[in-house]
Amino acid sequence: MSDTPAPVTGIEVPINLQYEFTAGKALTRFLTRIREGRIVGQRCPGCNNVYVPPRGMCAACGIPTEEEVEVVDEGIVESFTVVHIPIPGNPIKPPFVAANILLDGTDMACLHRVSEVDNARVHVGMRVKARWKPREEWDYTFENIAWFRPVEGS
Amino acid sequence: MREAAVIGYTQSMQRRYAGAANESELIMPVVREVMQSVGVTQKDIDFTCSGSCDYLQGAAFAFVEGLNAVATAPPIRESHVEMDAAWALYEALLKIWSGEADLCLIYGFSKSSPGELRSVLTLQLDPYYHVPLWPDAVSLAALQARAMLDAGSLTERDMAEVVMRSRRAALLNPKAQLAAETSIEALLAEPRFVSPLRRHDCAPITDGASALLVASADTARRLCARPAWIRGIDHRMETGTLGARDLTRSPSTRYAAARAGVAGRPVDTAELHAPFSHQEIILRRELGLSDSVAVNPSGGALAGNVMMAAGLDRIGHVATRIMRGEADCGVAHATSGPCLQQNLVAVLEA
Amino acid sequence: MAETNPELLTKSFELGYTYTRSTGPVIGHFLTELREGRIVGTRTSDGRVLVPAAEYDPVSAEALTEFVSVAEEGVVTTWSWVAEPISHHLLQKPFAFALVRLDGADVPMLHMVDAGEEGAMRTGMRVRVRWAAERRGSITDIACFEPA
Numbered sequence: 001m002s003d004t005p006a007p008v009t010g011i012e013v014p015i016n017l018q019y020e021f022t023a024g025k026a027l028t029r030f031l032t033r034i035r036e037g038r039i040v041g042q043r044c045p046g047c048n049n050v051y052v053p054p055r056g057m058c059a060a061c062g063i064p065t066e067e068e069v070e071v072v073d074e075g076i077v078e079s080f081t082v083v084h085i086p087i088p089g090n091p092i093k094p095p096f097v098a099a100n101i102l103l104d105g106t107d108m109a110c111l112h113r114v115s116e117v118d119n120a121r122v123h124v125g126m127r128v129k130a131r132w133k134p135r136e137e138w139d140y141t142f143e144n145i146a147w148f149r150p151v152e153g154s
Numbered sequence: 155m156r157e158a159a160v161i162g163y164t165q166s167m168q169r170r171y172a173g174a175a176n177e178s179e180l181i182m183p184v185v186r187e188v189m190q191s192v193g194v195t196q197k198d199i200d201f202t203c204s205g206s207c208d209y210l211q212g213a214a215f216a217f218v219e220g221l222n223a224v225a226t227a228p229p230i231r232e233s234h235v236e237m238d239a240a241w242a243l244y245e246a247l248l249k250i251w252s253g254e255a256d257l258c259l260i261y262g263f264s265k266s267s268p269g270e271l272r273s274v275l276t277l278q279l280d281p282y283y284h285v286p287l288w289p290d291a292v293s294l295a296a297l298q299a300r301a302m303l304d305a306g307s308l309t310e311r312d313m314a315e316v317v318m319r320s321r322r323a324a325l326l327n328p329k330a331q332l333a334a335e336t337s338i339e340a341l342l343a344e345p346r347f348v349s350p351l352r353r354h355d356c357a358p359i360t361d362g363a364s365a366l367l368v369a370s371a372d373t374a375r376r377l378c379a380r381p382a383w384i385r386g387i388d389h390r391m392e393t394g395t396l397g398a399r400d401l402t403r404s405p406s407t408r409y410a411a412a413r414a415g416v417a418g419r420p421v422d423t424a425e426l427h428a429p430f431s432h433q434e435i436i437l438r439r440e441l442g443l444s445d446s447v448a449v450n451p452s453g454g455a456l457a458g459n460v461m462m463a464a465g466l467d468r469i470g471h472v473a474t475r476i477m478r479g480e481a482d483c484g485v486a487h488a489t490s491g492p493c494l495q496q497n498l499v500a501v502l503e504a
Numbered sequence: 505m506a507e508t509n510p511e512l513l514t515k516s517f518e519l520g521y522t523y524t525r526s527t528g529p530v531i532g533h534f535l536t537e538l539r540e541g542r543i544v545g546t547r548t549s550d551g552r553v554l555v556p557a558a559e560y561d562p563v564s565a566e567a568l569t570e571f572v573s574v575a576e577e578g579v580v581t582t583w584s585w586v587a588e589p590i591s592h593h594l595l596q597k598p599f600a601f602a603l604v605r606l607d608g609a610d611v612p613m614l615h616m617v618d619a620g621e622e623g624a625m626r627t628g629m630r631v632r633v634r635w636a637a638e639r640r641g642s643i644t645d646i647a648c649f650e651p652a
Contacts, residue, residue: 005539007532007533008533008536009526009527009532010525011286011524011527011642013285013524015277015285015519015521016518016520017273017274017518017519017520018269018270018516018518019211019268019516019518019519020267020269020514020516021515021517022173022174022175022176022265023174023513023514024174024175024178025174025176025179025511026179027176027513028174028512031513055222056179057178057179057182059221059225059226059227061227062196062223062224063186063225064186173512174511174513212517273590273591273592276592281525282535283614284614284643286643286644287594287601287614287615287643288592288593288594289614290592290593293586293601294584294601296584296585296601297582297601297603298582300584301581301582304582304627346585347587348585348586349584349585349587351584393562395554395558395562395611396603396614397612397614398562398611401582
């Protein structure tokens with residue numbers, strides 16, 4: 001028997017590239033406010049929709065959005081899913097609820113977690129309120145809100 | 155085949171670093187400006203097509219974010235090329251020629267500032283024999299320049315002359331990133347970068363966006379006093395095996411020029427997409443442009459090179475000159491890939 | 505996140521692609537031979553030898569199946585001098601990228617030349633392979649070329 005190694009059938013070509021991400025003007029404003037514990041979106045001058053987080057433009061109307069609108073940290077679950085499998089790089093242990101949450105006064109849902117409730121009791125239309133992390137942990141991130149929790153009596 | 159014409163073009167300021175503005179925020183102003191220039195809105199657009207490269211942004215499907223900058227309600231007919239937006243224009247022309255569209259919006263955009271551009275461009279090479287060696291875009295262009303110097307088909311003075319002319323022309327282009335009055339002697343006194351290239355032989359790193367409107371004949375005449383008619387356009391590609399190419403020539407440009415009908419036209423302006431100085435000289439020869447033709451009055455890519463838009467910019471600048479009555483017949487060229495691997499040539503007329 | 509300018513929020517990240525690519529029979533054979541310290545090309549129907557082994561003739565697009573051994577030495581047909589390597593470059597000292605036409609081949613291949621200084625480089629110079637200390641079936645089994 002020969003101990004000739006097997007012929008080459010594949011190669012590893014690792015590609016690693018460094019980037020310096022820039023948040024964008026609108027998202028920067030949003031992140032600067034959320035660092036202060038405020039949720040500030042933008043209103044479209046065309047259709048009057050309020051977007052959180054804002055993108056500096058209305059994707060429906062194709063026009064810039066500049067008017068800032070502060071909104072409350074409370075809204076309803078528009079849709080949700082229970083995540084049962086671990087997601088690589090995500091420290092949250094499954095099962096957990098990822099939900100589209102429509103904050104009061106806004107017209108586009110934002111994605112966040114729902115917790116402090118039995119996953120089986122989460123439902124579309126459920127009223128939820130932000131559970132903020134301790135103020136000393138606030139940074140330029142939507143994760144200043146740890147998750148959303150049910151509003152009592154809802 | 156139905157006739158088609160460029161009826162509007164807008165380019166953002168060419169900047170080394172666009173700062174906080176993200177890609178969508180760069181696109182939005184140029185898209186709005188070009189539509190306002192002819193008095194239309196997104197609802198009048200039959201087809202929207204963009205050119206960009208996700209690797210520049212470092213995120214898969216990043217081009218979808220760009221759509222935030224155009225109105226998508228009601229839903230629009232849209233497409234995207236992972237190439238320079240000059241090829242997005244070609245796709246739009248297919249829609250016009252086939253009668254499927256009368257007015258098309260094209261935009262190209264990128265921020266090259268967040269990433270390592272020289273290495274990002276390595277990823278367009280052969281993944282087996284080339285990429286593992288990490289040949290960067292500048293080093294490959296330098297191989298081409300050396301081959302030309304060795305063949306005696308140009309001199310370093312010729313290259314410096316291209317740069318000097320670009321810098322000077324850019325003084326009249328308010329959007330240009332690099333503009334200056336300089337001399338061949340001063341340029342040749344600069345140190346080498348990747349030899350034989352000096353830094354000024356290489357296009358700068360640029361953030362920005364551009365937008366262009368192209369229309370069928372009736373629509374063009376209705377919206378524009380002097381449309382820039384596209385008389386011919388073709389694009390051709392060469393092998394990805396670098397060693398199998400004669401780097402001192404560009405047969406794909408020559409072939410595309412023949413198919414686009416450059417020969418015999420009274421060309422009075424030209425914009426050639428040459429990200430490296432020596433490439434302008436190759437292109438000029440392959441296109442058969444006479445010495446009297448002013449090449450790159452905008453300053454060309456050496457004065458500002460938004461990846462995935464700089465080719466469209468060449469078409470836009472030629473079209474703008476025709477629309478303004480400053481030129482009657484122009485040649486525009488766009489390139490893609492290492493050492494002029496792929497080339498698009500268009501002929502525009504008043 | 506950087507807080508130097510409240511109007512400019514940036515964050516560094518690394519994008520990694522860790523793909524394994526299938527080589528197919530032609531490139532696979534070339535790399536298998538390279539691992540053994542041999543360089544092969546493919547011969548076209550009009551007799552040209554392409555190195556590294558090409559799967560298809562870039563001119564006629566015919567599939568190529570005939571392998572030909574070529575030398576470890578050849579000639580530089582063009583080169584660029586990288587005085588300041590960037591982070592991805594494999595040689596972290598001044599070096600040349602070059603097209604090298606190996607003896608027995610008709611087209612040059614892209615690789616690097618470690619010549620120490622730019623003054624030691626010239627078009628037409630003869631170079632020979634410097635093998636990598638450990639060969640694993642990659643174009644980088646040729647560490648680089650050096651003046652012959």
